[in-house]
Amino acid sequence: MLRIGLTGGIGAGKSAVAARLAELGAVVIDADRLAREVVEPGTPGLAAIVEAFGADVLAADGSLDRPKLGKIVFADDAARARLNGITHPLIGALTAERAAAAPPDGIVVHDIPLIVEGGSGASFHLVVVVMATEEIRLRRLTELRGMPIEDARARIAAQATDEQRVAAADVLLDNSGALPQLRAAVDALWEDRLVPYASGIANGVAAEAAGAPVPADLERAAARLRNWLHRPDLRVEQAGPLELRAFLADADEVRSVGKALAGSGWILDGTRGSTARSADPGQPTRLVLAVAP
Structure with a gap:
């Protein structure tokens, strides 16, 4: 099984890459989605959060009031650590469960926004980073998402720099152009590298040197x-x-x-x-x- 770490700064287009990889046949595991699943109403995760922080963190419909919990944990390191101690094992278990369902020669894509910030790149066979210029990302965040410009700048500044992402990347996908260009780049990556890599792992076959391969990092x-x-x-x-x-x-x-x-x-x-x-x-x-x- 080939494990890919997919990441990129806010507004870079990571979701578009994940969607195309899913269309091509990858098992995409969205870390943000799993984080929401493990605290849905009726889950042990939500029950543990209520026990740790009180029923005030619940909304009127019994779901988790994320803004209210956020105010608690982002102002208190100990509270944030307590929350992470509840959710991270649950997310890890659900991630392993989803990955285990993939075939032996499957390609599992872990869609994780903070791979670079968390230093988790070594956990994957390859790290794919989606890039776009800051100007383009700001335009997408303000025009497409309706985010105030200062909020958009603050979100970008809070994440890893482009230099840090480049240093962590095995594959860089440039999404400064149109969507068809990005999809074509993803298709080429899938056919030329990901599929043969996954097959090689499953069948115990090493890759043959051809063309001008990139030197090992x-x-x-x-x-x-x-x-x-x-x-x-x-x-x-x-x-x-x-x-x-x-x-x-x-x-x-x-x-x-x-x-x-x-x-x-x-x-x-x-x-x-x-x-x-x-x-x-x-x-x-x-x-x-x-x-x-």
Whole structure:
């Protein structure tokens, strides 16, 4: 299963990309939607919130009064942490449930506004960032959503910068033009990279180098390896534009790490258990598992 993190600043057009990916066959999991689902009337989530904050956070119809709860938690770090302690596990469980329903060669898109701000990019095989200039985003927010210009500027300023998004992105989708252009870019990404990447993971087939692939980004690749293997101190170095080296304590650890790569996007070389190749056709990188000198 291929897991994609989809993000972008407010007004950039992330929802349009998510909608097109869903049309193409992706399982789209909208984090904001799940956050609303877990606190709907009658849910354990809403009951826990009422227990923690009192019945005053309910609207007249028994639903959660979000503005009222917002005033409480955004003015109090402890209250916000208490709310997150209730909702985050519920959202995580629902996310896992939706993802598990996808086929083995499926493409699961996690639509999350704050991937960059939350530093969660390493949890995904790829991070796709939708971009548009600030001028265009301001126009969309004011003209299409009716947002006051100062509110729009404040919302944009509160999020990650364009430079931070570019640094976190494996794929950048420019949505400064017309919608058909964006859809064409999403279609090309789907056919040329996402579908073969998902198939490679499901079938254990590494990508073949073709054309001029983008050199591996050491920081992002290393973060993903550490996250997948639950080894935050794993030493990873760049040995070439499309080659990484990960250093382990001994040969037994090399073998155990190699087996643990299943599903990570790295396909272990059956004839040489100390090497693996990526199933990502956009970055057909080689990984060498080496014993530290």
